[in-house]
Amino acid sequence: MAYFEVNKVFKHFGGLAALSGVSFGVEQGQIYGLIGPNGSGKTTMFNLINGYFPLTAGKILLEGREISGMKPFRICQLGIGRTFQVVKPLKRMTVLDNVIAAGFLRTESKIEARSLAEEIIEFCGLTRQKDKIAKSLPIASRKRLEITRALATKPKLLLLDETAAGLNPTELDEAVALIKKIRDSGVTIIIVEHIMKVIMTISDRILAINQGVVITEGTPKEVASNSHVIAAYLGEDYSA
Amino acid sequence: MKENAGPLIVLGILLLFPWVITDQYYQHLMILVLMWVAIGSGWNLIAGYTGQVSFGDAAFFGTGAYAAGLLAFKLGISAWWGLALGGLMAVVIAFPFGWICFRLRGAYFALATLALNEVMRHIATIWESLTGGMVGILLMQTFVSKIPYYYVALVIAVIAVVTVQLVMQSRWGYYFVSIREDQDTAESIGIDTHYYKMISLCLAAYLTGLAGSLYMNYMSFIDPHIVFSLHDISIMAILVGIVGGVGTVYGPAVGAFVMVTVSELFRTGGFGLVDSVTKAIPYPAVMLAAKYIKEAHVFTFGVLVILVILFLPNGIVGDWPKLRRGLLFWRRQKA
């Protein structure tokens, strides 16, 4: 029984099968990568795990407990945090307030929430921006805010949805360093990424999907040399 | 403490008001202002802070008014119990209200609240055995002087403002604003959005219902058209909110004062100024103008809404920096 398990999950939108029979397991403390071309179903998978969409069939379990069918806020309470691919900051609130709002999940006291928020902001390197209004932040900081906010809910499992997209090389390295730091602090991570350099270097295991179906699963090295994966990304010509 | 200096001074003035201004008419106006502070604060909670723009607050006002009225009229319970119970009854109504409306988002939510407002009004009109239908409820006034009513209204207004102040600084406040800013994000950080929207609505309903019961006791007469009025109550509440400043603690207070003043200014023709002018200059043109000024208050409201939304979308309090710059600019130009 894996720490976090996705079991034969199907998701249909009307006639469109977004996910068909996807299964995988994540061990505690792993960084688990999810790759696939655009439209392959990665974000849908996150939306299912998070509770935004109901499953058409299958189960999702955290620590052996079935979470599929629960509401998003409940799933968060149980320990799953998430960032959004298109960042969703609480625009008119400051960075600090954004994180305090998240911090209130684990405590009723404003003082505690505030100190937790400041601690996590420090951990993620946003201290200098903490009093800025979220709306005014550049994209790299907004992405970092997404992560910071999710961390403030003290998750056991963190879902990172394309946190590296749109960053320049320096910002990219900083983001990777942060992700590793988060894993080292005891949080399990599932990461969706398009930037191969990022996902291949930090993931312990990778799941490759295409058009809602699992192509292969394994270590980064295994997946990178898999002909089906190459075909999916680069076309049939390259896989031979 | 310094930031509270202004409001505390205003509070001091308000406390002394009825002893200084003894004209019953102005006391009446202030009672109305205070009542609207409460209603506006309630609306501000659910709409300005939680982002659920309700067009149906009259449903709570009317429920509070009728609860107080019926308890007094049919059961002979003192009107003062009716005050507290009016607020509670409004909260009871808030449950089905929220259950129906919160499934919908944005403009659909607004429309649903509007529809529910009208449904309540029709029910109150048709259910004659309970409410007396269009005949309404008539009570004996407890006090002859307006002063006791004034202080009750003041207490209610203060409760409203203080409640908003305290709530918004608390966990609830953070949750409300999170819901407003991005409901999906709020859910993803563990906020039970449905639950907190209901809490916000219940608070709003309580404050508005309280105002309704006050109205019943003070005016002694209500009927469905008055207390469930879409235009005079629900939309007025929205105007008080936006003119004063959405999402600010003191916005509704400022808005209430402005709106009641504007309304009366027109209804009475500059508090009688127009009449004096007409007496001094009895030309037909002047008299005609006077007559039309007196009937123009709804027109002015409409124009005010348009202007505020275009130029001061965050209200007088919210857009205060912008407003100040505008006024100073105007003054400098004159010099």
Place this chain on the structure above:
Amino acid sequence: MDVFLQTLVSGVLTGGLYALIGLGMTLIMGVMNIINLAHGQLMMVAMYITFVLFHYLGLDPYFALPVSCTFLFFLGVFIQRYLLNPLMQVESILPENQVLMTVGIGMVLTEICRFIFTSNYKSVPNPYSSPTFFIGGISFSKAMCTAFVLAVMFTVALFWFLLKTDLGRSIRAVAQDGEAARLMGIDAERIKVITMGIGSMLVAAAGTMLMPIFYLFPDIGGPFTRKAFVITILGGLGSTVGAIFGGVTLGLAEAFGATYIGKDYEDMIGLIMFLLVLLFLPGGFKRLTKV
């Protein structure tokens, strides 16, 4: 049976006119995403114009159509251009500002009409000497029938316009995806202005044709705006075909409600239908057809 048929006829005829009101509103909602709470008030303006033309020029209401439609077209254009389009730029906490703006506009329009015409009821007498004709045992109001036929003509013309002309296609493009339309070179702002004009024009036609049947007073706008919403939501936002179904359905519901339950409940029926549809059929009838 006769009563049933009579009610049916009455409902369908009224429904035809309601459909016009709904078409205007659904067009506006589909293209601009605007909830126009002044829709009924626009209709009121058209009705007053019709009244004025009749009383001072002796003009038959049906001939007043071109005048009221043109006037309302430009009024709609004005409103969209100077009052609603600018709101897109304004940064504010509440997204519902445009709804409130239309409330303000509605108030201003109502009060201007009250100022000019007073609150007294006005009417235009039925232009036909014998107001009804009979088929079988059922009476048909001539005025309603003429209105119904004209409404159908307007609807057909609208569909032709939307489907066959470039401007119509541009409007549909903006309704489907404003950004994409802009990228294709369509001036979305101009399209919105024109759409508001067309929407106002449609409701003006409905108003002019309803003039011989209803009493006119300044507060008549409110109930009609509400009806417009019920129709639009019933049919599915942005669905022109849906608006027709919605209009006829509301007409029938009101007619049957009035006959079998009682006149008092007429408004309530509309409201309750509205809530039920909002809750259980959020896509309107359009949703049903997709299944």
